[in-house]
Amino acid sequence: xRRRWFYTALCLAALLALFLNWMANTPPSxxxxxxxxxxxCVLFALLGIRFIPLWMQxxxxxxxxxxxxADFERNTCLKVFxxxxxxxxxxxxxxYILDSVVNGVGDFSERMYYLWTSGDGRHxxxxxxxxxxxxxxxxxxxxxxFLPLYPIxxxxxxxxxxxxxxxxxxxxxxxxxxxxxxxxxxxxLDMEREEALRAVKxxxxxxxxxxxxxxxxxxxxxxxxxxxVYFARQxxxxxxxxxxxxxxxxxxxGMTLLAPVCFELISDLIREAxxxxxxxxxxxxxxALLLIPCGFGLYLxxxxxxxxxxxxxxxxxxxxxxxxxxYFWNTASxxxxxxxxxxxxxxxxxFLGLWLxxxxxxxxxxxxxxxxxxxIRPAYTAYFIAYxxxxxxxxxLLSAPRYMAALFPLSLAFSALTKNRRADRLLTAAFxxxxxxxxxxxxxxxxxx
Numbered sequence: 001x002r003r004r005w006f007y008t009a010l011c012l013a014a015l016l017a018l019f020l021n022w023m024a025n026t027p028p029s030x031x032x033x034x035x036x037x038x039x040x041c042v043l044f045a046l047l048g049i050r051f052i053p054l055w056m057q058x059x060x061x062x063x064x065x066x067x068x069x070a071d072f073e074r075n076t077c078l079k080v081f082x083x084x085x086x087x088x089x090x091x092x093x094x095x096y097i098l099d100s101v102v103n104g105v106g107d108f109s110e111r112m113y114y115l116w117t118s119g120d121g122r123h124x125x126x127x128x129x130x131x132x133x134x135x136x137x138x139x140x141x142x143x144x145x146f147l148p149l150y151p152i153x154x155x156x157x158x159x160x161x162x163x164x165x166x167x168x169x170x171x172x173x174x175x176x177x178x179x180x181x182x183x184x185x186x187x188x189l190d191m192e193r194e195e196a197l198r199a200v201k202x203x204x205x206x207x208x209x210x211x212x213x214x215x216x217x218x219x220x221x222x223x224x225x226x227x228x229v230y231f232a233r234q235x236x237x238x239x240x241x242x243x244x245x246x247x248x249x250x251x252x253x254g255m256t257l258l259a260p261v262c263f264e265l266i267s268d269l270i271r272e273a274x275x276x277x278x279x280x281x282x283x284x285x286x287x288a289l290l291l292i293p294c295g296f297g298l299y300l301x302x303x304x305x306x307x308x309x310x311x312x313x314x315x316x317x318x319x320x321x322x323x324x325x326x327y328f329w330n331t332a333s334x335x336x337x338x339x340x341x342x343x344x345x346x347x348x349x350x351f352l353g354l355w356l357x358x359x360x361x362x363x364x365x366x367x368x369x370x371x372x373x374x375x376i377r378p379a380y381t382a383y384f385i386a387y388x389x390x391x392x393x394x395x396x397l398l399s400a401p402r403y404m405a406a407l408f409p410l411s412l413a414f415s416a417l418t419k420n421r422r423a424d425r426l427l428t429a430a431f432x433x434x435x436x437x438x439x440x441x442x443x444x445x446x447x448x449x
Contacts (some may be wrong), residue, residue, distance in 0.1 A: 006258035008052050012045055014048050019329060028333045036336040038328040040363060043184070044328070047370040048311070052164065057376040058267050060074050062276030072189065072206040077181050080200060084180040087204045088173040094436070098443040113165050113441075119449055120146065125164050127151035132306045142316040144306055147299050149250040150217035166229075168215030176212040179206060179223035183408055186230045192379055198424060199415035203408065207356070207434030208401035210442070221251045222406045228257050229383070229408075232264045237285040241421045245295030253403070259386035263379040308370040321396055326364070328392040335359050335397070353446030358400040360391055365404050380409040401438070 028034035045269045057204040096108060099115050117125060123143045128151035133140040150171075158169040180200050181289055187196035203209065209411040212219045224247035231240035240261055246253030309315070317323040339355035342348070369376070369384050384407060404410060418424040442448040 004053055004056055007056070010051055011052065013448055015041065015045060015048070017328065020329055022330060024370070026330065029246045029337050030340065032279075032340060033333040033337040034407045036359075037333040040332040041329050043363070044368055045283050047366060047373060047381075047385070050370065050373045051378065051385070054374065054381070056379045058263070059270050061270045064274070073185075073193075076193070077184060080197070081177050081181045084177040084200070084204060088176060088213050092169075092173075092212050095210070096307065096437060096441065098436075099160060102440070102443045107375060110167075116169070116214050117165070118198075119214070119216070121168070123269065124151050124216055125168060128154035128158065128164050128168070132302070134306050135164060136371060137220050138320070142320045144303060145313045145316050145321075147217065147250055147252065149246060150220050150300055153213070153220065165215060169213070170216060172219040173213050173220035179219060179226050182223065182224045183411070186408075187412060187415070188224060188234065189233055189416070191412075194401060195419070198418065201413045201428065202431070203411040205428060205431045206405050206411070206436060207431055207438045208405040210435060210439050211402045211405060217250050217322055218342050218402060218406055221247055221254065222408065224250060224404070225254065226408055229264075229379075230259050230396055232261045232379075235268060237261070237265060238291075241285075241288040241291040242294035244328040248292055248295030251296055253387060253391055253406075255293060255296050256383060256386040258289065260379040260383040261292070261381045267379070321392045321398075323396045325390070326393050326395040328389060330395070331392050331397050332359070332362055336361065345381060349441075349444070350445045351440040352397065353444075353448045358397060358449070361375040361400040361404045362397075365407070365410055368410060368413045368417065373418045375416035376412055377407060384408075384409045398447070402449065 019037075023037075025275050028037055030342075054070070054105065074146055092112065095115060099111050100106070103111070123146050127143055127146060127148070132144050135141070139369055151170055153165060154168045158164050161167050161170070179205055183203060184196055184200050187199045211223065216422060224243050228243040231237070231243060243252060244257040244261060245252075247257055263287055265282060272279045272282055290390060299313075303312045304310040306312070313323070335355055335358050339351055339359060341360055342351040365384075365388065369381065373381050387407050391407075392400060416425065418427055438448065
C-alpha cells in the first residue's frame, strides 16, 4: 500500500511540476483555454491514479487465468472479416451518396478519387508512384514526413492492378477487415464473445473510422499494431517485435508499441521468476525489443538517403505544419482558444469540422479510458497513455479523431462500458449519426483531416 501511494504521489508531482512550468512560460491566452488545460490534466491524473494499482498488481507475479477461450472460433472470425468488408463497402457507398448530395452526381470513379485524395491520400499515392523527392516544389519535398511502408505496399500491389488509387483503396479496406478480425481474437483473450464482438463494432462505427477506407496508412498501421500486441499476448515476442517494427516503419506512433510489449514481457518475466520457472526464456526476448525502434530507424535512414539528414522530416514538420513535440494540455488549451475564435469570426464550418471533433476526441478518449481502466488489461492502458501523450501532444494537432480511431484500447473501453443493452444501442446510434455528420463535413471539404 505504501509503495502504491509513493509511486502515485511521485507521478502526480512530476505531472504538476511540468504543468506549472508550462503555465509559467506559455500561459493560456484566455480563461476557457486555461480551464481546458487544467481539465485534461485532471482527467490524465485520474487515469493515472486508477492505473497505478493495476500496474503494480500486474507486475506482482500473480498467475493469470488461461487465455484459451478464443482457440476454436474460426467460423466467427470469418464472419467478422466478412462483416467488416461490408462496412467498408457501405462506407464507400455512403461517401458517394454524400458527395453527390453536396457536389452533384458525377462519375463514380472520378468523384471517389477526388474525395478520398483530398487530404493526405494524394501524398501517399505520389510517394508510391514517384518515391520521395529531394528537389522540386515545396509540396513535393515535404512528403518526406509520410513514412514509407504504406506507399511501398501500394506500389507492389499496383504491379498487379496497374492503378495506384485502386491498389491503395484495396489495401486500406482489406487491411481494416484483417485488423478487425485480429482485434476480435485479441479481445476474446479477456472478454466473452458478445463483449468482444461489441468492441469490434465500436472499432468500425467510431465517427472517424471512415478514414480506414481512405488511401492512407491508418488501416495498415492498425493491422500491424493489433497484430503486434496479439502476438505479445501469445508470448511470441519475436514476431510481436517484428510487427511492431513494421508499424514504426508505417507511422512514428508505432514506437509507442514498446509500452504494451514491454509491459507484457516484464509481467511474464516476473511471473516466471516467482513461480521458479525458466526465466531465461523471457530474458532472451529483451534484445528483440530493439526491432521496434529499428523500424523507425529505417525511416530515419530513408531520410538520410533522400535529403542527407536523418531528421529532415522533423524540419519539414516544424516549418510546413508547425508540428513538434509538446504537452497534451497545451493542445487542449490552444484548440479551445481557436474554437472560440472560429465561432466569434463566423467560421462555423471550421469549428464544426476541425476544432469541435478534435476537442471531443482529446477529452472524450481520456474520459472513457479513465472510466474503464479497471476493466481493461493494464498493458493496453499503458499503450493508450504512451500513444495519447505523443499523438495529442504535438504542437499543431489537426487529426485527433483519425489518430484516436487507430488506438484500439478505446474500442475495448467502449465495449466494457456498454454491457447494458440500452447504453450500447444509444452509443451505437450516436456514433452512426456522428459518422454521417462527420463524413458530410468531409464531403463538403471542410477542414476534416
